[in-house]
Structures are given as C-alpha cells and as structure tokens.
Amino acid sequence: MAIRIETDARTLSRSRFATSPAVEIISTLQARRGPAQAHVRRWYAQALARLDTWTLDLLHALVPTPMEHRYVPDFLTPHPQRSRETRDGMVEAIASNPREEVASQLDFAFDGRPVRPEFADGFANERAYRRWRRRPAPLLQELFDAGEATLLEEAAAAMGRFFDAAIADQWAQVGAVLDADVAFRAETMSTHGIAAMLATLDEALAWDGRTLSLPRPFDAVVDWADDGVLFIPCTAHSGPILYAAERPRTPALTYAARGTGILWSEPQQVDHTAGLGELIGSTRLSLLRLLDDPRTTQDLSLLDGHQAPTVSYHLHLLSRSGLVTGRRSGRGVVYRRTALGDALLRGALPAPTGD
Structure with a gap:
C-alpha cells in the first residue's frame, strides 16, 4: 500500500522547494510529549515560559501529539508563496485561508461537526469514522461557534506569537540550515539526477517516471499534481516524510533537514x-x-x-x-x-x- 502521486518528468520538473516557519512551529508542537532534538525541546520550553495560557491552550487544541491523533488541519501550514516564507507571510496566509476549505478540514477532524460522506467513505463505517475524530476542547468549540473567520484570525495570531517566543531568536540560523539543505538536494539532482535526489529525502520514496510513490498503511492516489510537488525541509521534524494533499493544492512532502546539529546549542x-x-x-x-x-x-x-x-x-x-x-x-x-x-x-x- 502506498500514496501514489501521478507525475511524469514534465510535471515533476515544475516541483519546487520552499521553507516554512509554520511547519517548524507545528513540528515543535507535535514533539512536546515525545523525543525531540535539543533545539526543538528548547523552543518549546521557551514557548511555555513566555506565552500566555490561552495561546498555548489554543495551539495544543489544534495540534495534537502523534500519540493523541495523527491529523493536524492543513490550514495551519499554508503552502509558502515564496522560497523563504516569512513570519508575517505565514500569519497572513493562515488568516486568509478559504473558509470552505477550513470548514471541511474541521469537519474531517472533530467530533460534533457535520459528517461528510466523502470522508466517512474512507472508513469501515460511519461509526468507525466518528470514533476516529477527536473531541474539541471547550475554547476550540467556542471558536467553532464564532465562525471560521474568527478561528482563523485567532489561530494566525497564536502561530505568530509562538514564533516570536520560541523560534525568532534563532530564525537566521534556521534559515541558513534550510538553505544549505536545499542547496545539497539541488546539487545532488544536478549531479546524479532527480531519482537520486528523491532517495536522499527518504529511501522509500520512489519514482518510476510516471508515479511518485511513498509507502503508507493505506492506498491513496493524487491525480492533480499538475504543478509537481512542493518539497519542504524542516529542522524540527525527524523521521519519515510527512505527506499533505488536498485538492486542488499542490501535494506537499515535508522531510527532515540535514545539518540541524548546529542548532542544538544556545544561539550566540x-x-x-x-x-x-x-x-x-x-x-x-x-x-x-x-x-x-x-x-x-x-x-x-x-x-x-x-x-x-x-x-x-x-x-x-x-x-x-x-x-x-x-x-x-x-x-x-x-x-x-x-x-x-x-x-x-x-x-x-x-x-x-x-x-
């Protein structure tokens, strides 16, 4: 079983790399109760020390740990519009997410919201789907009741505050690590070809000239990758590639960046x-x-x-x-x-x- 992204040489050539502060934040929040690299632990500790309780509660409600749930709503990680997304660009992109897409993601993830047949069809039955969804925290339910626009405004502001408290002091170094990673992938591709570059992201990631495949415990086909794939390196992520695709957005693959050890010590x-x-x-x-x-x-x-x-x-x-x-x-x-x-x-x- 695998995720299969239909993309030939022509469409794959349209792929791009981009860096995202949102991806760094979400990966840091997901690692809060498990093993994490030294800089990720430090970022989260700084957030705990510097942020107000409401901001932390909101982000914790939106971003579960992997032990709690595997799904994080995609509106928190909008696709970067430039190769190096900024903090303000991230906040603006989250706040301006299409409302219908946000409602769909919330319906998919949270109990008590409408059950959409297209989501329930992916489970054994509707009861199994309802058990899979998670119950929203009270403050999140209040924002649901206020509407998607209010939720997006609050979520965007909370993400910006988390960045300021946890990552901003080291963002220049993070950017340098990410840029070096992208340069390494580009050089690998120019020297050895795109298949070799893909193997550096994850040995299990394979391309046969027509389909990019990534093993998963389920089958999924993405047939709308007309603009290729968005590759996002992340210093806070470790482990297998993360996959996100929701029609009509370009499918995105987030992978662990190289050379993160330089971030482990306190920024000078x-x-x-x-x-x-x-x-x-x-x-x-x-x-x-x-x-x-x-x-x-x-x-x-x-x-x-x-x-x-x-x-x-x-x-x-x-x-x-x-x-x-x-x-x-x-x-x-x-x-x-x-x-x-x-x-x-x-x-x-x-x-x-x-x-």
Whole structure:
C-alpha cells in the first residue's frame, strides 16, 4: 500500500522547494510529549515560559501529539508563496485561508461537526469514522461557534506569537540550515539526477517516471499534481516524510533537514559592529567546524555571525592553505572541508583563546 502521486518528468520538473516557519512551529508542537532534538525541546520550553495560557491552550487544541491523533488541519501550514516564507507571510496566509476549505478540514477532524460522506467513505463505517475524530476542547468549540473567520484570525495570531517566543531568536540560523539543505538536494539532482535526489529525502520514496510513490498503511492516489510537488525541509521534524494533499493544492512532502546539529546549542548573541576585520584563528576554526556540510558564504555568515565579506576573506585564507575547497553552484560558491581540514579539526577541537 502506498500514496501514489501521478507525475511524469514534465510535471515533476515544475516541483519546487520552499521553507516554512509554520511547519517548524507545528513540528515543535507535535514533539512536546515525545523525543525531540535539543533545539526543538528548547523552543518549546521557551514557548511555555513566555506565552500566555490561552495561546498555548489554543495551539495544543489544534495540534495534537502523534500519540493523541495523527491529523493536524492543513490550514495551519499554508503552502509558502515564496522560497523563504516569512513570519508575517505565514500569519497572513493562515488568516486568509478559504473558509470552505477550513470548514471541511474541521469537519474531517472533530467530533460534533457535520459528517461528510466523502470522508466517512474512507472508513469501515460511519461509526468507525466518528470514533476516529477527536473531541474539541471547550475554547476550540467556542471558536467553532464564532465562525471560521474568527478561528482563523485567532489561530494566525497564536502561530505568530509562538514564533516570536520560541523560534525568532534563532530564525537566521534556521534559515541558513534550510538553505544549505536545499542547496545539497539541488546539487545532488544536478549531479546524479532527480531519482537520486528523491532517495536522499527518504529511501522509500520512489519514482518510476510516471508515479511518485511513498509507502503508507493505506492506498491513496493524487491525480492533480499538475504543478509537481512542493518539497519542504524542516529542522524540527525527524523521521519519515510527512505527506499533505488536498485538492486542488499542490501535494506537499515535508522531510527532515540535514545539518540541524548546529542548532542544538544556545544561539550566540554576536556583536556585528566590532572586530569584523580582525584575522583571528578562532574565526577560521569556527568556519571549519561549520563545514561538516557543504555551505555557501551566505550560509556561513548567518551561522557564524560575521558579515559575508569577513567570512569570504577567511575562506580565501583557508582555501589557500588547502583546508577548504570551493565549487561554483548556480550564482554562488559552495565550500567543503578537505581531508587536510578534517585532520586539522580533529586535532583542534578545543576552541583557542586567541592567536
């Protein structure tokens, strides 16, 4: 059994990658009662400490943990309209979801709402479908009664507040990790082909030239992928690919991003106005450490905290010394650590106090 997305080479070529703060938020909320990466645990702890009870209760009511339920309404994760969705873009997109689509998603998920035959038909019988749906929390029922417009306004504002409290401080680093991940997938595709790139997302994801298939404990066919597939990397997600498709929206596959270990430590507050021209060894060592994955100058600038010209200067010195190598990819240059750089780093793990 599998999800089968009908897409040939022509339609698959229309696929795109995009990053989404909404996906990061939802994945963080889903992980609140289970194992999670260090940065995800920290984000949720910050949300608990900084947010009001009503906001948390609303988000908890909308976003169950996997142990509670597997379905999260799709209106909370609208498709990004740009390659790098912003916090404000996310809030606006959630608030402007089509009301009928929102009502349909709520009817699908929550007990007490109308039973739509097209949903019930997917279960053994209507009774089994009703048992599958979950009971809404009282504050959620109040918003149901107020109407979809009010619910969307409140949900959008709550998502924005969660971002501000939990993720905003580290969003530049998150963006750099996500950009580096997309660059890696693009390079894999340009070097080895699209099938090889798909295998890097999930070994079980397969494409036979006509159909993209993903094993699941049920069968489903998506025959409206005229614009290909939307691929969304996520630093807060771990595990198999997540699938979302609701006609007529482009099917979306959310997958675990690479290189998230850089996010595990507390974000550093960097003084961007002082010392940017100093040629100190700790800066070059920091750049070497960040090159566990191939990265561009801009990626390294966001992660390291120094301005791009300073990073470029240090990379030039590292390259002349044979510690890193650069290869042009599109409009930028992707840097990698060399074997010599690996050897040096293994002997220089304790950070120097200065040169």
